[in-house]
Amino acid sequence: MPTIEPEHYSEIICPVCGSRSHEQMPEDACQIVYACKNCGTVLHPKQGDCCVFCSYGSVPCPPVQRERLR
Numbered sequence: 001m002p003t004i005e006p007e008h009y010s011e012i013i014c015p016v017c018g019s020r021s022h023e024q025m026p027e028d029a030c031q032i033v034y035a036c037k038n039c040g041t042v043l044h045p046k047q048g049d050c051c052v053f054c055s056y057g058s059v060p061c062p063p064v065q066r067e068r069l070r
Contacts, residue, residue, distance in 0.1 A: 006065035010057035016041040025053050025061050 012021050012034060019038035025031065030051035034043045046055040053061045060068075 004069055006062040006069075007059045008062065010053045010059040010061075012036075012043075012052065012056050013058070014039060014041060014043070015056065023053075023057075025057075025059075027062055030054075030061055030063065 007025075008027070009022055009024055012023055013019075014021075014036040017036060017039040019036060021037050023034075030045075031053060032045055032051055034052040034056070035041070036043065043052050043056055045051050049055040050064065051061050053059065054064055059065070
């Protein structure tokens with residue numbers, strides 16, 4: 001059975017200004033701080049999420065993607 005690789009990029013959408021930024025995600029870690037490139041708002045994960053990609057991204061982080069594939 002072929003191995004499915006997780007996606008490595010996600011589009012973060014700032015909840016303050018609505019800007020979108022295409023970002024590469026860390027492969028084996030969760031990113032817990034992200035500063036919006038447009039307005040400078042510092043984002044942190046929402047309660048229950050492990051990282052900013054899981055809270056504000058179009059794709060969850062690679063560790064969460066792998067967990068969902070199990």
